[in-house]
Amino acid sequence: MQLPARHLIALSALLAFVPTPPTVWAAGIQPAWYHREAHPERGDGYVLPFLKRLRDSAIELILGPPPSSRAKPVWADAASVHARYRDDVVIRFNVTNPQEETALSVAAVQLILDVWAFTPDYVDVRISKRYLPGLLKLLPDSLQHTVLISDVAAAAWATFPSADAPLSDFDSMSTPAKRNMLASGADNIFFSDYQPLLVITNWMRLLQALFPSFTNITSIGKSYEGRDIWAFRVGEPNPDEKGPRKTILVTGGLHGREWISTSTVDYLLWSLVTSFGTDQMITKLLRRFDIVFVPVMNPDGYEYTWQEDRLWRKSRQRTKMQYCQGLDLDHAFGYEWESTQHISDPCSESYGGEEPFQSIEASDIADWAKNQTENGVKFIGFLDLHSYSQQILFPYAYSCSVDPPNRENLEELAVGLAKAIRLSSGESYTVASACEGALARSYSASDSYPRVESGGGSAIDWFYHELKARYSYQVKLRDTGSYGFLLPKEQIVPTGEEMLSALKYFGDYLLGNNGIESFPPEKAYEPLSETEWRDLRKRRR
Known part of the structure; x- marks a missing residue:
């Protein structure tokens, strides 16, 4: 009888959470139908060989193959991230009146600035250090600014999973160590890193x-x-x-x-x-x-x-301008949709399209x-x-x-x-x-x-x-x-x-x-x- 795939996933995932029967531990018995795996720090444990393969296959299905078998990471490499953002900084402007915001708004349009945050008290902007002097010339002297993130490249790369992240070497760990990690709470594994799209999808299917x-x-x-x-x-x-x-x-x-x-x-x-x-x-x-x-x-x-x-904001939908892709989904819904100077430029981070629900x-x-x-x-x-x-x-x-x-x-x-x-x-x-x-x-x-x-x-x-x-x-x-x-x-x-x-x-x-x-x-x-x-x-x- 062949079980549905989701039942196999569920069974194997449950087995991964179930520890070795306490009676076997207590008696120190090694039944013939158990396989002994040594663990130098924690002693010996027992796992059914075919259940171990079933469990490991499910884990690989959900989390991907072990690092040694991957052709390449599922995310960008450090060199490309650092090359893209090597000169970027994030600046905070402390906006105190409408005139300052007007000047900043005009500059944002002219320079196609990446505005990170906009609150009643401040506006945060990502910009290359090479262009910062030119931006400051467009703004009134009264508009004070401070540097929030001086090295965007390093901060961006730090958000990707590291080589020694729990999910990266999970498959190569010994069985008792896997049990210990899983028993400590799934949130300590899945939520120890940001996860790529495929992992999130398979994780939801598992749940x-x-x-x-x-x-x-x-x-x-x-x-x-x-x-x-x-x-x-x-x-x-x-x-x-x-x-x-x-x-x-x-x-x-x-x-x-x-x-x-x-x-x-x-x-x-x-x-x-x-x-x-x-x-x-x-x-x-x-x-x-x-x-x-x-x-x-x-x-x-x-x-x-x-x-x-890493800092892409919009969708990837094509626009009327070939080199400016994507729509801002939070300006794309139909209620009180508007097309103003600030969101009619496809290169703008706030571009919502040419019509509602485009x-x-x-x-x-x-x-x-x-x-x-x-x-x-x-x-x-x-x-x-x-x-x-x-x-x-x-x-x-x-x-x-x-x-x-x-x-x-x-x-x-x-x-x-x-x-x-x-x-x-x-x-x-x-x-x-x-x-x-x-x-x-x-x-x-x-x-x-x-x-x-x-x-x-x-x-x-x-x-x-x-x-x-x-x-x-x-x-x-x-x-x-x-x-x-x-x-x-x-x-x-x-x-x-x-x-x-x-x-x-x-x-x-x-x-x-x-x-x-x-x-x-x-x-x-x-x-x-x-x-x-x-x-x-x-x-x-």
Whole structure:
């Protein structure tokens, strides 16, 4: 009898987690049907030979062949990364008035600058040291600047897996050492590095094979280059439930270079799947709601960051200008889409296309979401993870002159999310309207002042307005500028943990408990002080 492939994967993966039977260890017996493998540090262990081969084959299927058998790495080499970014630095400009932002905006268009972050207080820009003097000549003397990252090449290369990373030599380790590593927690392996697209896809398939009763993986669309956009649904349907199934959508990787957003979605997915049935709040949540995780919304861009350009932002779709490929997916959705000077140039990092939904990926995602709503799904929450600047932003992104109808509820929940993160890790996340998060001051859609970046065509606005996702947020993860998009891999798990606390609060709020169950008992009823409110909330200017 031939088992389905997914059953073989599930069986072998489970065997990898199961230690040698304690009775065999205790008795010191070596049955004839066991194979003894020596381990100088930890003693002897026993593994069925055919099970060992089955397990190792599954691991190789999921994690790839051992380093010795690989023709070449699945990512760019150090020489190409250093050659591409050898003269680059990241500069922070402390914007204090509209005139300074106007000058910076004009310079960004003229020089086609790579703007990394734009908040009410600062704008971060990546630029070659050779062009920095020319940029400074275009800006007023009052616009102060500091160097955030002096060696972009070194910081970029440090985010790739190293030669001695756990997954790199996993297959060559002894069996007891593998058991010890796996027993210490899968997050310590998979989340010890950023992972390439193929590994993420196979890892999700493994999880679905291990937990088939309440998970499902499906393709919700295709990228421009033909890659699947995978979604992982978690939830236990209730046969007695009536009406549309309430659903929370959690996405990452809308911009290719924001690796921490993809890893964090993966961490949330893994945490909920492995906590179902053991964590009371998560179990209750998954019985009332489905949660759909999409770790890589922009698979072409993400893959390109591994193979060619670590700091690539857009998709890889062709444009009207041959040498300027890609669309910014967060300016490609149809609600309040706009074509301004800043996003009409295909070479701009903010280029959203010549018309709404020109982006293949944005169009497919929107079609999938609309199809879901027509077939018994109601999107009630949307969390779109990005990096960086540690902000929780709510609609609308396109204009500060229009408030969403439930602004007070949006702001209340956002402040609760920020509090949950602070109690979890001590990190401070600010709360603001998405329009404020992108500007030095409040603008209306009719303002003639040039803006550093337009907010039209945003995913959070489209899901909020078109699909009525009542609680829609863009969350910009760690950090606040020391590393920017090049956050060290050591911060993958801490970022995932703090966002898990936020997601639990989010779910508990939707369950009607106002987040009480997600806080430690001694913190549950602790009110926010005036100072905490000021720190958490960026006030409109």
